[in-house]
Amino acid sequence: MNKPDLVDSLDKTDEAMVTISRTELTALRDRERQFRTIFDGAAIGIRLGAPDGRAIQSNRALSRMLGYSAAELRKLSHTAFTHPEDAADDILFHEELFRGERNHYKREKRYIHKDGHTVWGSLTVSVVRDDDGTLQFIVGMVEDITERKRVEEDLRQRDAQLFQSQKMEAVGQLAGGIAHDFNNMLTVIYSCSDLVLETMQPDDPARSDIEEIRLASQRAAALTRQLLAFSRKQILRAEVLGVVEVVTRLEHMLRRVLGEDVRLTSIAPPSPGDLRASVDRGQLEQILVNLSINARDAMPAGGDLTISFRSAMIDKESIISHQGCTRGRYVAISVADTGSGMEQAVRERIFEPFFTTKPVGKGTGLGLAVVYGIVQQSGGYIEVESVQGEGTTFTIYLPAADDEVALPAPPVSREREHARVTGAILLVEDDPAVRSVAARVLMAEGYAVHTAANGLEALQILQLDKPRIDLVVTDLVMPEMGGQDLVAQFSKLKHRPRALFMSGYTEDEMLRRGALPPGTSFMEKPFTPDALLRRVRAALQT
Structure with a gap:
C-alpha cells in the first residue's frame, strides 16, 4: 500500500472512531437524563453520599421531606438532621459499612425537619465499592412514614386505653360485688346494734362495746360507698346544674381542705350560666373535693390550685384521643396544681382502687378511684396531664345539658x-x-x-x-x-x-x-x- 492509500485509510478509521464516540456520548447523555429524571422524580428521598458523610447529590423528595434545599444538604453530614436519640445507631452502622462488615442496612429512624418538627423515615442504606473493594459511595433511600407512625401510635394508645378500661371494669365488678354483699351484712349489724342499744341503760358496762361496733360499721359503710362509686353502681340523682355555681358554693370548704399554703383560684368564663350539666350535685362536689385533696397532697410545701371551665365539643376525630366518650357537647372542668407531678408508671395506675403513693396510714387509695367511677357513671370522661416537677391537671368532661337549672325542692316540715x-x-x-x-x-x-x-x-x-x-x-x-x-x-x-x-x-x-x-x-x-x-x-x- 502506498502512502496516500495509508493516509486515506487512517482518515476513514478516525472518522469511524469519532462517529462511534459521538453515538456513545449521546447514549450516555440519554442515560444520564433518564437517571436524573428517575432520581429527581422518585417518591422516596434519595441521597448519594461520600465516604466522609457529605452529600454528593440528593433528590427533590428528600428536600420536601426535610425542608432543606439540595445545596444545603450538600453542606450537611447525615447526622446533622438525624434525631439525637437515633444518631448513635447510625454512626455504628456506618462504621460497620466502612469496615466491610456489612454492605447495607435497613431501619426506621427519626429525622429533624428544618423547622424543628420530627419526621419518621424508613431508611435503606447500601454501599458502592470499586473492583478493589474500596468504598466509593453511600446510597441512602428513605420513605416518609410519619403518617403511618401517627396511626400506629393512635392505635397503640387506643389499645392501651381499652386494656386499662377492661382492667378497671374487671376490678370494678369485683369491688361492686363485694360492696353489695357487705352492705347487706352492714345493714344487719347497724340495725341489731341500734336495737340492742335501745334496750340498754346508759350506764350499762356493755354499752360502749355496742357503740364501738356501730362506729366500726359506719366506717365500713363509708368504705363500701367508695367502692360502689368506683364500680359505677351507685344510685345517682341527676339534675341540671350550673357547674360554675356549684364550685363557687364549694370554694369556702375547699379553702379549708387545702389549708393556708395552697392558693385556690377559680377562673369562670364570661357566661358561666351557659355551662350546665346533668349530674348529681353531691357527687360533683365529691369529685372536686377528692381532686383538691389529691392536689394538696402533691404540694406539701404549698402551691397553686386552679379550677377552670370551658365548653368542649367532642367530634369524630377527637374521639380517638378521648376513649370512652361519645360525640357531643361537654362541660370541661380542669383542676390544675403546681405540685410534684407523676411519672408515667404512676399515671397509668392512679385510678385503680387502693393504689397510692402515700405513706402507710396517709390514704386509702380510693380518692381518685371514686372520681373515676362517678365521672364514668355520669356519662363523662376524665383525662390526666402531668409533668414531673411541674404539676398535674385533671380535666373532667361531663355531658352538657340544654335545660334550665333545676330549682331546689321545698323543705319537708x-x-x-x-x-x-x-x-x-x-x-x-x-x-x-x-x-x-x-x-x-x-x-x-x-x-x-x-x-x-x-x-x-x-x-x-x-x-x-x-x-x-x-x-x-x-x-x-x-x-x-x-x-x-x-x-x-x-x-x-x-x-x-x-x-x-x-x-x-x-x-x-x-x-x-x-x-x-x-x-x-x-x-x-x-x-x-x-x-x-x-x-x-x-x-x-x-
Missing part, C-alpha cells in the same frame, strides 16, 4: 317528717338476715308486715292472699323477679300500693347508669332502723 304513720307493708328482700331485722323494726313501729324472698313470691301474695298493702319495700336486684319487674306488675292490681326501692347497688338495665325516674322513692344500703322508718313514713305520705 318537721311536723310531717316525724308524724306517726300506720299501714300494711310488704317487705321483699332476698337476704334472710336483712329481711328479718327490717321486719322486726317495722313491726315494732306498729306496721302490719308481710314478707317475701323475691318479686315472684311477693306477686303471689298480692294476687292470691290479696291483703291490702299500702307500701311495698323491695330490693331492686333479686332472683326470680327483681323489684322493678315487681312494681311494673302493680298496674294489673285493683289496689296499687306505693313502692320504696332499696339496694346496695343495681345492675338493672333501666338503672344501669344509676338514674332513678323522677319521684322514685329509694333507700341505700346499709341503713339504720331510724333511716328505714323515716323513708317508710315519707313514702306513705307521698
Whole structure:
C-alpha cells in the first residue's frame, strides 16, 4: 500500500472512531437524563453520599421531606438532621459499612425537619465499592412514614386505653360485688346494734362495746360507698346544674381542705350560666373535693390550685384521643396544681382502687378511684396531664345539658317528717338476715308486715292472699323477679300500693347508669332502723 492509500485509510478509521464516540456520548447523555429524571422524580428521598458523610447529590423528595434545599444538604453530614436519640445507631452502622462488615442496612429512624418538627423515615442504606473493594459511595433511600407512625401510635394508645378500661371494669365488678354483699351484712349489724342499744341503760358496762361496733360499721359503710362509686353502681340523682355555681358554693370548704399554703383560684368564663350539666350535685362536689385533696397532697410545701371551665365539643376525630366518650357537647372542668407531678408508671395506675403513693396510714387509695367511677357513671370522661416537677391537671368532661337549672325542692316540715304513720307493708328482700331485722323494726313501729324472698313470691301474695298493702319495700336486684319487674306488675292490681326501692347497688338495665325516674322513692344500703322508718313514713305520705 502506498502512502496516500495509508493516509486515506487512517482518515476513514478516525472518522469511524469519532462517529462511534459521538453515538456513545449521546447514549450516555440519554442515560444520564433518564437517571436524573428517575432520581429527581422518585417518591422516596434519595441521597448519594461520600465516604466522609457529605452529600454528593440528593433528590427533590428528600428536600420536601426535610425542608432543606439540595445545596444545603450538600453542606450537611447525615447526622446533622438525624434525631439525637437515633444518631448513635447510625454512626455504628456506618462504621460497620466502612469496615466491610456489612454492605447495607435497613431501619426506621427519626429525622429533624428544618423547622424543628420530627419526621419518621424508613431508611435503606447500601454501599458502592470499586473492583478493589474500596468504598466509593453511600446510597441512602428513605420513605416518609410519619403518617403511618401517627396511626400506629393512635392505635397503640387506643389499645392501651381499652386494656386499662377492661382492667378497671374487671376490678370494678369485683369491688361492686363485694360492696353489695357487705352492705347487706352492714345493714344487719347497724340495725341489731341500734336495737340492742335501745334496750340498754346508759350506764350499762356493755354499752360502749355496742357503740364501738356501730362506729366500726359506719366506717365500713363509708368504705363500701367508695367502692360502689368506683364500680359505677351507685344510685345517682341527676339534675341540671350550673357547674360554675356549684364550685363557687364549694370554694369556702375547699379553702379549708387545702389549708393556708395552697392558693385556690377559680377562673369562670364570661357566661358561666351557659355551662350546665346533668349530674348529681353531691357527687360533683365529691369529685372536686377528692381532686383538691389529691392536689394538696402533691404540694406539701404549698402551691397553686386552679379550677377552670370551658365548653368542649367532642367530634369524630377527637374521639380517638378521648376513649370512652361519645360525640357531643361537654362541660370541661380542669383542676390544675403546681405540685410534684407523676411519672408515667404512676399515671397509668392512679385510678385503680387502693393504689397510692402515700405513706402507710396517709390514704386509702380510693380518692381518685371514686372520681373515676362517678365521672364514668355520669356519662363523662376524665383525662390526666402531668409533668414531673411541674404539676398535674385533671380535666373532667361531663355531658352538657340544654335545660334550665333545676330549682331546689321545698323543705319537708318537721311536723310531717316525724308524724306517726300506720299501714300494711310488704317487705321483699332476698337476704334472710336483712329481711328479718327490717321486719322486726317495722313491726315494732306498729306496721302490719308481710314478707317475701323475691318479686315472684311477693306477686303471689298480692294476687292470691290479696291483703291490702299500702307500701311495698323491695330490693331492686333479686332472683326470680327483681323489684322493678315487681312494681311494673302493680298496674294489673285493683289496689296499687306505693313502692320504696332499696339496694346496695343495681345492675338493672333501666338503672344501669344509676338514674332513678323522677319521684322514685329509694333507700341505700346499709341503713339504720331510724333511716328505714323515716323513708317508710315519707313514702306513705307521698
